[in-house]
C-alpha cells in the first residue's frame with residue numbers, strides 16, 4: 001500500500017517538472033521580467049533594435065500607427081568595444097515635435113551585454129527618434145552615448 005502511493009506521487013511530480021520546463025523554454029525572458037539573460041526571444045511582430053557602440057539599428061525604420069513593440073538588444077559581439085564605455089545601453093523612443101524638440105514616450109534602461117528588454121508603445125503617425133541616453137563617467141571624461149552616435153530616426157505611418 002505504501003509502496004504504490006510513493007510511485008504515484010513520483011509520477012505526478014515528474015509530470016509537473018516537465019510542464020514547467022516546457023513553459024520556460026517557450027517564453028525566454030519570463031524568468032527575469034522580460035530582460036532575458038541571453039538576449040531573449042523577440043516577441044511576435046516586434047521590431048528588433050540593435051544597441052551597439054555607437055549605433056542604434058532598428059530592423060525596420062518605419063511602422064504603421066498603433067501598438068509597436070521594440071525588442072532592444074545589446075548583442076554579445078559588442079564586448080570588443082567595452083574598454084571605451086558602453087557597459088550598458090538603453091532605448092528611448094521620442095516623438096519629434098514640429099518645433100524640433102523631443103517628447104519622450106518611453107524608455108528601457110540597464111541593458112547589459114547579451115541582454116534584451118522590450119518596450120511596447122501606442123504610436124500615432126509622425127517622426128520619431130530611437131535614442132540611447134546613457135551617460136557614463138569614464139575616469140575624468142564623460143561619455144554621452146547619444147553624442148557618440150546612438151540615435152536613429154523612425155517613422156510611424158498613418
Ligand SMILES: [Cu+2]
Pocket residue numbers: 051086088089090132133134145150
Ligand atoms: Cu548606449
